[in-house]
Amino acid sequence: MPELPDVEGFRRVLESCAKGRVIQRVDVRDTGVLREVSTRRLRDALEGRRFTQPERHGKWLLARTGGPTLMLHFGMTGQLVCGRPGDEVEAHDRVLFTLARDRQLRFRDQRKLQGLWLADDESEVARLLGRQGPDAMAVDxxxxxxxxxxxxxxxxxxxxxxxxxxxxxxxxxxxxxxxxxxxxxxxxxxxxxxxxxxxxxxxxxxxxxxxxxxxxxxxxxxxxxxxxxxxxxxxxxxxxxxxxxxxxxxxxxxxxxx
CATH class of the missing domain: 1.10.8.50 (Helicase, Ruva Protein; domain 3)
Known part of the structure; x- marks a missing residue:
């Protein structure tokens, strides 16, 4: 099960693969990982935007765009991997984010116990994180x-x-x-x-x-x-x-x- 170190690793994947790059296309291959958001709303909100500096709180990953924030929770089997649009799609690749400069970010998850949320603003981010205690890496x-x-x-x-x-x-x-x-x-x-x-x-x-x-x-x-x-x-x-x-x-x- 991904814990804080794994999610920090996924944050680094997001940063190296996607930071500053335009989201050209969002391909939802399995709506079973979408939480409180439809495929159309996810595409409309993210396509054409750029990923900015990602953040992590506990086991949550916050993919910032300067507008809506894509929030990812990896449950027991989730991963975030960086590849290319031409790479073979694996069975558990649920959502693909095709980026400028021939990059593709993939949310991969076998059991689909958690997934992806979309927060329109900081109040929505705060709502989704509202039941979380202080981050174990940041707490004094x-x-x-x-x-x-x-x-x-x-x-x-x-x-x-x-x-x-x-x-x-x-x-x-x-x-x-x-x-x-x-x-x-x-x-x-x-x-x-x-x-x-x-x-x-x-x-x-x-x-x-x-x-x-x-x-x-x-x-x-x-x-x-x-x-x-x-x-x-x-x-x-x-x-x-x-x-x-x-x-x-x-x-x-x-x-x-x-």
Whole structure:
């Protein structure tokens, strides 16, 4: 599932492929990914405009045009790829944006759980992002501690709740908690100041590394690199990792380190 690092990678794809280029044609191959917008309205709003500097908030990508904003959410299987109009169209290429200078941006998604929205103005952008918490890459430590302190449930549930903190998913939450030495079932409201400082520090470090990689990398030195092993062991202490469900999500953690 795309998390903040993946979406930041898609933002860079959009920037390198499309920034400053005219949208010559919008080809909707599957209306099942359009949300609150018709094919005709999408074409009328975007064709002839230029993509400007894209932005990201949590798992949302904002494709600015100087007018309407195309807003993309990638759900579990979405991608944004850059190609050429003559490239073979793949089965899951849902919307194609043909650009000047022989470029084509493609929204590709197998399961179609989210998709594309069109915001006519900033009030519409704000409405669509209205239930999102602060971005996990941009939040400062004071705000981070404040949003966690009012949560009554587990710290993992808080980290993956997009209304609390935008951008973290299951893999990142497990990785950050393991690095911080905190059990995923710990109550957010019970975290000490030292716990919050440590959690914030490791969140920032983990995100920086993951953004550089463009994903949550399954490295041998990361918990993520071992969570799917037949007999997973902690890369820090060598103890057996435990699998459980927290906040309805499959969770991997080390009972010795956490």
């Amino acid at each position: 430590r004071a705000e981070f501690q404040a949003v966690l302190s009012v949560r009554r449930g587990s710290v993992k549930a808080a980290l993956i709740d997009q209304s609390v903190l935008a951008g973290l998913g299951n893999l990142l939450a497990d990785e950050i908690l393991w690095r911080a030495g905190l059990r995923p079932t710990s109550r957010s409201s019970d975290l000490t100041d030292a716990d919050c400082r440590r959690l914030y520090t490791h969140m920032r470090r983990t995100l920086r590394s993951a953004v550089t990689a463009g994903c949550v990398p399954p490295r041998d030195s990361w918990l993520t690199g071992h969570r799917d092993d037949p007999v997973p062991t902690c890369p820090r202490c060598g103890n057996s990792l435990r699998r459980s469900r927290v906040a309805g999500r499959g969770t991997v953690w080390c009972p010795r380190c956490q």
